[in-house]
Amino acid sequence: xxxxxxxxxxxxxxxxxxxxxxxxxxxxxxxxxxxxxxxxxxxxxxxxxxxxxxxxxxxxxxxxxxxxxxxxxxxxxxxxxxxxxxxxxxxxxxxxxxxxxxxxxxxxxxxxxx
Amino acid sequence: xxxxxxxxxxxxxxxxxxxxxxxxxxxxxxxxxxxxxxxxxxxxxxxxxxxxxxxxxxxxxxxxxxxxxxxxxxxxxxxxxxxxxxxxxxxxxxxxxxxxxxxxxxxxxxx
Numbered sequence: 001x002x003x004x005x006x007x008x009x010x011x012x013x014x015x016x017x018x019x020x021x022x023x024x025x026x027x028x029x030x031x032x033x034x035x036x037x038x039x040x041x042x043x044x045x046x047x048x049x050x051x052x053x054x055x056x057x058x059x060x061x062x063x064x065x066x067x068x069x070x071x072x073x074x075x076x077x078x079x080x081x082x083x084x085x086x087x088x089x090x091x092x093x094x095x096x097x098x099x100x101x102x103x104x105x106x107x108x109x110x111x112x113x114x
Numbered sequence: 115x116x117x118x119x120x121x122x123x124x125x126x127x128x129x130x131x132x133x134x135x136x137x138x139x140x141x142x143x144x145x146x147x148x149x150x151x152x153x154x155x156x157x158x159x160x161x162x163x164x165x166x167x168x169x170x171x172x173x174x175x176x177x178x179x180x181x182x183x184x185x186x187x188x189x190x191x192x193x194x195x196x197x198x199x200x201x202x203x204x205x206x207x208x209x210x211x212x213x214x215x216x217x218x219x220x221x222x223x224x225x
Binding site: 031033035040041042043044045048050056058059090094102103104105106107108 | 115120123148150156157158159160163203210211212213214215216217218
């Protein structure tokens with residue numbers, strides 16, 4: 001059973017702080033993703049990665065960056081947190097498309113920026 | 115890029131009735147369509163999926179249908195139970211193994 005673990009369930013940060021959200025998966029998946037979830041907007045892709053040290057912008061990358069130094073770990077970074085980044089952040093991983101394609105999600109980090 | 119629209123945004127049904135949630139997609143090249151269920155305070159979990167070479171797939175009380183020509187797919191839940199109450203998301207996979215999600219449907223099953 002694939003496990004995707006996000007380091008924090010709840011975070012409260014101040015405007016302007018640099019925020020790190022960590023995600024670790026234990027099934028040797030190539031692909032990892034960061035989404036944010038907001039009511040009425042569904043899940044929107046921030047960044048994704050197909051391999052170590054590789055990253056691609058998703059639909060809403062502004063104000064975010066990512067790091068993937070090891071295959072199992074994908075970090076989301078808020079360079080200077082703002083109140084409009086208050087949201088639920090979900091990490092996901094998936095294997096090769098020919099092995100299924102479905103995502104496994106982490107439990108989410110609810111970030112509040114004050 | 116891909117765009118997925120999902121309707122309705124909220125759906126209330128009586129226990130034992132059927133529930134149908136519909137999604138449309140824009141990219142005819144999309145070939146994988148999963149459905150996720152998210153219970154309150156929990157992570158989204160895959161409940162059923164369908165690929166573009168299949169028109170219908172069933173798993174007990176849940177079924178998904180796909181109409182490639184019209185570019186829409188639907189989730190059907192029969193004999194609904196209170197534990198079916200959750201937010202349901204449809205998604206379509208565009209190039210590069212990226213899923214584009216619908217806005218979600220809040221399903222309430224009244225007992």
